[in-house]
Amino acid sequence: RSSDRNQPMDLDANHTDCAVGNDRGPCLFKGNVRIVQGTLRISAATADLRRGGGDIQKVFLTGAPVQMEQQLDNGEQVSARSSRVEYDLQSETVVFIGNATLSKPDGSVSGERIVYNMASGQIQAGSENSRVKVRFLPKNRQAKAD
């Protein structure tokens, strides 16, 4: 949901190594990291937070694979996974890198690199030396999205 931005973001993991007071210090989470922000849910192996101005600006996640789920304003459920994710909270864009797949009830997009702007709903995918694949399910079979 576009309202997710203003929701609190909860992170938990097996163990964290995070310099609390100093924004520039590294802040790492390891071992089934889970992030929840409104309808946005992310699970990953590691998460590396970059903070600035007292706020979290970027999160770098890795996993085998990193999983993401979110509900859109029209109620549709979106899920995505890739080996690495870069979540830039300012621009509200999530970049999935490494055989990434993003799927919705009516279809899915997969490729090496998918950029998803949560504010505008815009998706860019593909890169010079890799292909992007889009699948649209026929109307009657969209109910049971795989």
Place this chain on the structure above:
Amino acid sequence: CGFHLRSALTLPPDLGPVRIASADPYSPLADDLAQALERAGAQGATEDDANAAVLDLISERWGDSPISVDQFGRAQEFTLRYAVVFELRRVDGTALVPRQAIELSRDYVASPTNAIGTEGEREILQRELRREMTASVLRRIDAVLVRGAAGAAAGDAAPTR
């Protein structure tokens, strides 16, 4: 000079019952062949008997075409042709007598100005061609089986039967 009285048609023991399959359900040839094979000692087999050898009358065709015309272009001589394509397959489907065609024909005069009796002659020729076709099919089966029997008996070295 080597001639001897023909010996009985010895159907190979493993031939088993023989079923006649025919494209045309009303073909008298199938009945005539069935009776002839029974007289030669083969057991008949019903239509749906699966483990039976099949004498397959693949196709039968009659043709009645003019072979000579008079000076006014009217047909005056016809030839009645009867062609049958058949094969005899063992129970396992392998061909005992390979697929081949027999074509018999009889010529008859049909004068344009005196057409009475032409139809009658054609019917008589048709019956005679059917009898001759039955005999021809049997002869071909006999010739192949004779070799089989001779071959089996003498290891195919010399025809000493």
Place this chain on the structure above:
Amino acid sequence: AEGEDEENWGLCPIEDVVPVFPDAPAPTGDAGTRVQFPTDISGDLLDGQLEGEADDTAVIRGNVTLTRGDQFLGTDQMTYNPETGRYVAEGSVRYQDSGMRITATRAEGDQQADRHRIEDVRYQLTRRRGNGGAERVELRGDHGALIGSTYSTCAPSQRAWELRAERIDIDTAEGLGVARNATLRVGKVPVLYVPWFMFPVDDRRRTGLLYPRVGNSGRNGFDWRQPIYLNLAPNYDATLEPRLMSKRGVALGGEFRWLYGQGNGRVAGTWMPDDQLPDDEPDRYDDNRDGVSTEAERPGRNRGMFHLDAQHRLDTRWHAATNLNWVSDTHYVEDFSSSTLTNSAYFVSSDIGVFGRGRNWEASLSADHYQLADYTLSDANLPFHRLPRLVARWSQPFGRLLEVGVDAEAVRFDHEVFGGGSRLDARPYVSATIGGAAWYVAPRLAWRYTGYALENDTADALAEARARAFAAENGVPYTPALDASFRNRSPSRSLPIGSIDAGVYFDRSFRFRGERFLQTLEPRVFYLRVPYENQDDLPLFDTNLMSFSWGQLFRDNRYTGADRQADANQITTALTTRFISEDDGRERLSASLGQIHYLDESRVRLYAGEPSIERGRSAWVAEVGFMPDDRWSIGAAYQWNPKFRREDLASLRVRYLVGEAGVINLGYRYRRDPATGNDLLEQADLSFLYPINQNWSVVGRYYYSLLEKKELETIAGVQWESCCLAVRVVGRRYLRNRTGELNNALQVEFELKGLGSAGQKTERVLRRAILGYDRDDLYLVPPSSIPRGPVDDTSDPLP
């Protein structure tokens, strides 16, 4: 109508107008099922909307491919709206589905509605040969419309012909194409403009029915026939064939075929409401033209023909069958036969009946009727109609030896000129077959009773003829009293027929050039004894002297019908030898020789004054058949009459198969007229189709009557065939009509392979003239390629 033979594209270079798309997956499913498949798109870059509102479109760039079921679309860039299914593809568009392959500059469409519009197209049909270009293609499901398009089956490098049409609609489900405002170009020359033109796009059952037949002849003028195929239902269909003859008017032909559980049938007809020919060329119909006495009056203006043949299975034993024919007048066959056909039928027969067969019996109730179709003959030459005819045959074996049975026939005859009457003919018999594998003796004793109930005028005519003959023979005046004494409305004849048929079989196996053969030697003896009974009081309904032949040696009657039973005290001696290959059972050579020894004179005759058979020997009958291999086939028959020391019959037929489709036939026929003793015919016939090389083949026939010193038909032709075009130039001199005049015809025929042949179909003529021109005619059935279809009797009454 005949289906076109399967086109052979063997001569075509392997050259695709639209090469196979390497990255396209093999099409799965077809136009009908494609909507149920997911749409997969892949490309280098994607820029799209996730929310997917109505107007949001995703743009995919860089070697984009879209696949759905059997569809594949490749392009440089595509915009696609998942909600509405609308897409636009630009830049080196490549489209493929189960029916065709297309390259184009731009394509747009709607996946949901499965509607597509492709511009600046080059296409190639995949299920069938056919390629070309189009300004625009509009596809909807399995319908496609090519606007401003070309169509041809030629390879691009040898564009022998091309059809240019303002619009071609292709329906791959129906397998039909309709071209509108089409011009046909052969080479660079526009040859033909056709406003509307239907052609098949796949080889379903309709191949060949739809091609327009275009011709030109002195009699018809410009002759254009366009068959229209109506696929009414899976088991019945119809063809309409409107025909325009510039000199004569419009005719409509039609044919309706049906197939159902118990049988099938076909009804065909042609109707020409207002034929100008009788008015334009009245001299064709004058009575005594060129000395040939014709009784035909001029035909009316409405002319036509009707044909119906149908079979219906009643149960496993009985089936009904009919074959009805009608022509409007005795000039119809000649006036409407295509000018290239020699038609030799002179009457048109119709029959209908119920036929039954069982293990030991056979029965039928049928009726047949004859209609005159040749104006040089008259109704008197027609056979008697048989309305109705009952035939019954029954035989019952007793043990392995004895057999008892009866052959019976009851017929009511009717004839326009000679009246009619009813006849019952019954022949109970008892026969035995004694013998084993090597010999047989088959005595047979039959009693033949034949009784009549004649109509008055037939009885009167018969009595008068006999009374006059009696008066002439004995020099007494012909008086009504004498006439009355011969009058008998219910004559009959009753006599025994005894015969013994005996034969012995000798075999011997031998090797010849490494192949094992079985040679048989089959002497056979046939003794026939029938007492004499004067049968001059019996009418002649369906009886005539049979052509003397090998079969005649073993028949119990010299005459065909029951009106005459020849008396006989004769014995036939005959010998047959055969050489049969033991590997495959094929009979390579068979030779037979036989003769009848008449121990007594045979006095029964057809009519008073006919010479009877004297004591002595009949003609020798010899027949030889020689088939050394699959290519050679030689047949000879010879009859030598020792009494007059002359030949009664000499015929030789040699056939050699050249290569895959070539054939050479050589024939010589001499026959003496048994009734008069003079020569009936002496003819020589050479015909060939000789393939010189892949493209060129030569066709020819020389059919000459040595007796009348006159050619009956001469054909000389050449055929050039390439990948998609066959050109036949055939010259013919043939008997044009019953006056014996010869007519020259030159035909040039372009066969646009896959589209049809413009010009008279010469193939039918050549198949009739050159036996074996189409291999199917050779053995009637090519052994190799036989579909297990129903039996078809190819003796159609109308050529």
